[in-house]
Amino acid sequence: SDDVVVLTVSMDLPFAQKRWCGAAGVDKVETLSDHKDASFGTNYGFLIEELRLLSRGVVVINKDNKVTYVEYVPEVTQAVNFDAALEAIKADI
Incomplete structure (x- = not known):
């Protein structure tokens, strides 16, 4: 989008x-x-x-500048949960 x-x-x-x-x-x-x-x-x-x-981590901030999702990955070699971040984004658009 x-x-x-x-x-x-x-x-x-x-x-x-x-x-x-x-x-x-x-x-x-x-x-x-x-x-x-x-x-x-x-x-x-x-x-x-x-x-x-x-x-590593993800912060999703919606168009109203509200934080709607945060993930802090406990180990720097670990990937973030992109599926969860995308779901948070889709919920806001």
């Missing part, structure tokens, strides 16, 4: 994010870097302070 915007936030620098997107063929995702001050990781609870990395 044109009503859905996908943002990905990482501690990577913007040039590394762009390189990854190009290599993976990703062109419909807006990448954001939290490298400088880790404000996203701190504010949303994704920051792994001792490693200065963000844990």
Whole structure:
């Protein structure tokens, strides 16, 4: 849907994010870097302070800026539950 915007936030620098997107063929995702001050990781609870990395997870925010789904993955090698995130998105559009 044109009503859905996908943002990905990482501690990577913007040039590394762009390189990854190009290599993976990703062109419909807006990448954001939290490298400088880790404000996203701190504010949303994704920051792994001792490693200065963000844990994997998903936050779905509807068009009224209400958080409707959150998942924090307990292990960084584990994938997020994309099906549950998509169901939360579909419920909002």
